[in-house]
Structure formats: structure tokens, C-alpha cells
Amino acid sequence: MAERLDQIEANETLPRRVVTVLARKIESGSFAPGSRMPTEQQLAQQLGVSRNVIREAIAQLRADGMVEARQGIGAFVLPPEQRSAIRIDHESLKTAGNMARLFELRCLLETEAARLAAKRRTQKQLGQIKRHLERMRGAERWEDGSIEADLSFHRAIAEATGNSYIHTFISFVCEQIRQTIYLARRNHPIHNLVEVNIAEHVAVYDALAASDVDAAGVAMGRHIIGAAERVGVLIDPGLSRRKGR
Amino acid sequence: MAERLDQIEANETLPRRVVTVLARKIESGSFAPGSRMPTEQQLAQQLGVSRNVIREAIAQLRADGMVEARQGIGAFVLPPEQRSAIRIDHESLKTAGNMARLFELRCLLETEAARLAAKRRTQKQLGQIKRHLERMRGAERWEDGSIEADLSFHRAIAEATGNSYIHTFISFVCEQIRQTIYLARRNHPIHNLVEVNIAEHVAVYDALAASDVDAAGVAMGRHIIGAAERVGVLIDPGLSRRKGR
DNA sequence: GCTGTCATATCATCCTACAACTTGTCAATC
DNA sequence: GATTGACAAGTTGTAGGATGATATGACAGC
Structure with missing residues (x-):
């Protein structure tokens, strides 16, 4: 190749x-x-x-x-x-500490979004989420198509919250993370460094399908923490303490 | 006068x-x-x-x-x-629906931030939060000084999370809400329409002082829901379901 | 079919000029 | 002495012109 x-x-x-x-x-x-x-x-x-x-x-x-x-x-x-706008400086994201903090914010936002989505999603929105999941399954490797499907999966969940601001914020954070990882790796185009974990996505989807608010939050939290670890970033495991609820 | x-x-x-x-x-x-x-x-x-x-x-x-x-x-x-930036269109915030959604996002962010702050705050940061609380107490009426103290209270809590992104996001959302309310009221300068509820702030502070993570989250959630109601906006009470935890 | 050249379109940068606004000073008036 | 009006100087806001840089398409030559 x-x-x-x-x-x-x-x-x-x-x-x-x-x-x-x-x-x-x-x-x-x-x-x-x-x-x-x-x-x-x-x-x-x-x-x-x-x-x-x-x-x-x-x-x-x-x-x-x-x-x-x-x-x-x-x-x-x-x-x-x-300030009239939120921006994230990509230079500052090159430190692991700042990347971890942004992942922490992402975890916070997406966990709660998943809970809201489990409660509010429509059948149509669930179908949309499922389509993105199937696209991820179809990809044999972590290619651009899978990255796009993963992002679309997350955006669709944020959209199912029925709150456009939540959607905007999550979309923005995901994109900043994606761009930072992409820029960091552009000189080493080895595409399997960032893997998609299908099981984690399925767990999120299943919870949404079952309208199980708590399970959705827990599954999404695990998924984001896992995603962070896969790019070498550790975030506070305290956030997964809710599984006892 | x-x-x-x-x-x-x-x-x-x-x-x-x-x-x-x-x-x-x-x-x-x-x-x-x-x-x-x-x-x-x-x-x-x-x-x-x-x-x-x-x-x-x-x-x-x-x-x-x-x-x-x-x-x-x-x-x-x-x-x-x-998009490289998050902006919020003030025109769109003139509808109660959008204001409610932004308050919902704020509630989500600040509830989790309070939980993190309860866990991570330093004594110095707690002192700072207390000073803003005292400034709010000192104000006899809902004047610009109290608005500023209230915002500073919230920003200090966000800062105590130790995550600058959380601080940035919360600061931004609070400011957009403040500006929208200010613009809506600029033709009717009746200053007591937006009241500060000291007891709610004290409950948040006490939970932070006690490093009680759950109480901090609950108290902050109540406060934000209360603040929303005081400007005529209802947000989903489902978010307060955590008190059973 | 591929490469090189040229023409055209449009953005990127620079320059000049004048309008609009702000501040400070000074003189005139009360 | 206090207030008002006129003027000068400084700086931003807008307009218009010119040239450089980049991209695309057409066409000729190999």
C-alpha cells in the first residue's frame, strides 16, 4: 500500500x-x-x-x-x-492535560445528552442512530468513513435530546477533538491508532432503544472514557461512579 | 428616584x-x-x-x-x-422555548460542575466562592452589583472544577443568558424582576464546603431551575430526579 | 493522451482619500 | 467661575483603485 x-x-x-x-x-x-x-x-x-x-x-x-x-x-x-464566542486553541490541546480536560467536558456533556436522548428520542431518530451504527459496523478498519460514522452517531444522539444547544456544543467539542487528533497524526498516517469499539456503541444504542435513561448515561460514559484511553488520555474515573445507581 | x-x-x-x-x-x-x-x-x-x-x-x-x-x-x-466557534444568536433566544433549552444546557453543565467542584475545590477557591456569596448578601436589591456577584459566584465554582474548558463553557452560557435578559429588559429598567435567591446559593456553598458531591449537584440543579422559573422559563423537572440517589 | 502556454476570473494585499467620531483646547458669554 | 461653542488633532470607518497571487479552462504542440 x-x-x-x-x-x-x-x-x-x-x-x-x-x-x-x-x-x-x-x-x-x-x-x-x-x-x-x-x-x-x-x-x-x-x-x-x-x-x-x-x-x-x-x-x-x-x-x-x-x-x-x-x-x-x-x-x-x-x-x-x-466573549461572544467559544473557541478552542488547537495548540493548547497538544498537551495531554488539556486534551484530558476537553474529554472530561465531552464526557460530562455526552453522558447527560445520552440520558436525555433515551427519554426523548423518537422512533425516527432512533433509526437514524442505528444507521450510523451499521455504517460503523460495515467498515473493516478505522478509516475516514468510520470516523465520520462515529461522529454522526454522536451527533444524532445529541439531536435526539431535542435541544439544539446541546447538539451544537457536543458537535463542536467532538469536532475539535477530531481535528486535534487528525493534526497530531497527519505526519504519521497510520490509521489504526484510533479504533472504533463497536460493543460500546451497541451498548449505547441498546439503552436508547430501551429508553433506559440510566443505562444510556452509563454506557455513554464508559464509551467516552474508553475513547479517551484509546488516544492515550486518562480522565477522571470518578465520573463512572454512577453505575451504582 | x-x-x-x-x-x-x-x-x-x-x-x-x-x-x-x-x-x-x-x-x-x-x-x-x-x-x-x-x-x-x-x-x-x-x-x-x-x-x-x-x-x-x-x-x-x-x-x-x-x-x-x-x-x-x-x-x-x-x-x-x-464550525470553529460556538455562538448564540440573541434573536433566537427571544423565544421562550430557546431560552428554556439554553437554561437546560446550563443546568446540565453547572450541576456537573458543582459535583466536580465539591470534589476538587481548594480552600482558597472556597474562600473566593464565599466572598462572592457575601457580596450577594450585602446587596439590598437586585442591582448590577448583585448580578455581577452572582455571575462571579458561578464562575468561581466552575473554576474550582480545575477544568478550564468547563469554566469557559459555563462562563459563556451564563453571559449569553445575562445579556439576553438585559436586552429584553433594557426598555423597562425595573430592577427587581430578576431576584437573587440567597438561600439557594447558600445551599450550594454549604455542599461545596462539606465536599458533599451529591448535595452540591442537587443544590445547584435546584438553583438553576429556580433561576429559570424566576425569568419565566420552565425547564424539564426530570433533571431533579437525582435527589433520590 | 499528456504537457505547456495563455487568457480569464477572483481572491489577497497594498495604497490613497475622505467621512465620521472623539477628545482636548481655547475663546466667548453669562 | 461655569458653561457653551468652535476648532484642531487623532483615530476609526468606508470607499475606490491598483497590482500580485492563485485557480481553472481552453487550446496548441508533441
Whole structure:
């Protein structure tokens, strides 16, 4: 089997790179909340780019609630509590500690989502979940198709909660984890490092089919903890203490 | 007491308004995932603004993983699963159904966070939580200071989980709820519509002080359900079924 | 059929100019 | 002395033009 070549990606745009520089200064505290940032003209000179590039970058920071621009005065750094968006920095996820914490959040969210889904799912939604499960079964190896089926399985369960915010949050967290693992492995395209454990998925599905709220939560918790371990991350086993209920 | 005048806010910038228009088309499906959007020049003409404004708007959409611009070809709409950020549309929160769903997510997150905090909090963190509680007690009325103390109370608990992602998510959700309530009420500045219930906060604090994981979860769940009811929103009481544990 | 060249379209970046807003200063008026 | 209005300077917000960089398709040559 021929080794697959890495994708060569387009260069990151200048505004994007300016955002990275400025966001780092804001997150690190160099540009403190309440303080005024250098003017657009100054930033353009200091970073050696045109003012348009700076403006595009600042527009992005504004959209995230990181800065507030006031015409005639300048741009001011806002406190982190006023963020308009949640983002996850992929660089920070390269540490095992942060990956474990994100998995912990995922476990928390998906366990509760499975409980809600067990209670609220429709027959149609259950069928959808089952289709994704069958797609996973059909795949002989951990290939992109299986990854997609796994993600779809989780998203379908989140959708069965009937709460679009839960769906959005779970979808986002799963995707950030997937992208981080993908980026970490892109130089070593050995596809069996991340295995799908069908039995765990079946246990989740069976609990949903039986509308067994507790079993669904427990099965999903086990599955997420197992998934974390399979990528080398340990999360707090205390969360599986509920099996005694 | 003189009636407080409403703040007159700065006009929304043109790029921001363009983002709103384009995001609406994307979310509604008019611009379908995979499809190519009108060119920058076309959008500039159609919306009657300069191309710079369009570029700033598209830069924001790109940052959110909503579109992908390919030089020489155009900008393409990406599927929602590939979003780089979570945002909550305040307009959609004006329906009671969506507010209830967001409160449900908040309840889910904060209940579990309280359980984790009960287990992991340090003495210093407990002291911090207590200080916010005392600030709430000191306020005679539901004023901005109390709102801030309440939010800080919740954020301090989320911080005591030792998981920055949990803290980020809870902080964000609380802030979106606060802003929505604030916007809904800005034309009726009657400040006692949202009351703080000290007893509920004390119950949460006591459970944290006692490192009682279950009591912390139950107390926090009650508090969030109570808070939702106080703004006219009912969430699923099934979540309080855990008191039997 | 494959490769190389060219034309066309469109995004990416840069530049210039002016409008709009904010702040501070100073003079005039009460 | 306090208040108001005019003006200058600084900075963001918007518009428009130009050129570079990238992608695609058509066509000719081998």
C-alpha cells in the first residue's frame, strides 16, 4: 500500500496571522483588559502589513468580543467574561492535560445528552442512530468513513435530546477533538491508532432503544472514557461512579 | 428616584451588518453547504457597500468556519459540523422555548460542575466562592452589583472544577443568558424582576464546603431551575430526579 | 493522451482619500 | 467661575483603485 502524501495546505492569510499574534498578546495579558491597543497605523507598521489587513484582523477580534473599537479613539481589550464566542486553541490541546480536560467536558456533556436522548428520542431518530451504527459496523478498519460514522452517531444522539444547544456544543467539542487528533497524526498516517469499539456503541444504542435513561448515561460514559484511553488520555474515573445507581 | 435613561449605542458597523445578512442566508440554507457564494464584487454591488466591507465580513465568517475562501475561485459555504466557534444568536433566544433549552444546557453543565467542584475545590477557591456569596448578601436589591456577584459566584465554582474548558463553557452560557435578559429588559429598567435567591446559593456553598458531591449537584440543579422559573422559563423537572440517589 | 502556454476570473494585499467620531483646547458669554 | 461653542488633532470607518497571487479552462504542440 502506497504511503499517502500529506496534503499541502494554502498559506494562512495575513489577517489570520495577525489575529493569532494579537490574540496571544491578549490571552497572555500583555494587552490587558481595559487597555488600549496600538492604533491600526502603528500595528500596520510594527507588523509590516497594510492597514486593511489589520482592520480585517481587528474585525475578527471584535466579532469574538475580545476587543471593542471606538471610532476616533482606538481599540480596547475587553474582559474575557464578555466573549461572544467559544473557541478552542488547537495548540493548547497538544498537551495531554488539556486534551484530558476537553474529554472530561465531552464526557460530562455526552453522558447527560445520552440520558436525555433515551427519554426523548423518537422512533425516527432512533433509526437514524442505528444507521450510523451499521455504517460503523460495515467498515473493516478505522478509516475516514468510520470516523465520520462515529461522529454522526454522536451527533444524532445529541439531536435526539431535542435541544439544539446541546447538539451544537457536543458537535463542536467532538469536532475539535477530531481535528486535534487528525493534526497530531497527519505526519504519521497510520490509521489504526484510533479504533472504533463497536460493543460500546451497541451498548449505547441498546439503552436508547430501551429508553433506559440510566443505562444510556452509563454506557455513554464508559464509551467516552474508553475513547479517551484509546488516544492515550486518562480522565477522571470518578465520573463512572454512577453505575451504582 | 430619577428614571435612568437608556444608553444610546453606536451604530453597528457595515461589516457587522453584512455578516448578519450572510450568516442568515447560510443558516437558512439559501446559501447551502458546498455552494459557492456570490463574488466579493457582486456582494459589494448587491449590498451597496465597498468591497473592503465585504472582505471584512467574509474574514469574520471564515474565522467561524462558516465559509472557506479559495483564491481565484470564490468563497464556499462549509457544513455546520466544521464550525470553529460556538455562538448564540440573541434573536433566537427571544423565544421562550430557546431560552428554556439554553437554561437546560446550563443546568446540565453547572450541576456537573458543582459535583466536580465539591470534589476538587481548594480552600482558597472556597474562600473566593464565599466572598462572592457575601457580596450577594450585602446587596439590598437586585442591582448590577448583585448580578455581577452572582455571575462571579458561578464562575468561581466552575473554576474550582480545575477544568478550564468547563469554566469557559459555563462562563459563556451564563453571559449569553445575562445579556439576553438585559436586552429584553433594557426598555423597562425595573430592577427587581430578576431576584437573587440567597438561600439557594447558600445551599450550594454549604455542599461545596462539606465536599458533599451529591448535595452540591442537587443544590445547584435546584438553583438553576429556580433561576429559570424566576425569568419565566420552565425547564424539564426530570433533571431533579437525582435527589433520590 | 499528456504537457505547456495563455487568457480569464477572483481572491489577497497594498495604497490613497475622505467621512465620521472623539477628545482636548481655547475663546466667548453669562 | 461655569458653561457653551468652535476648532484642531487623532483615530476609526468606508470607499475606490491598483497590482500580485492563485485557480481553472481552453487550446496548441508533441
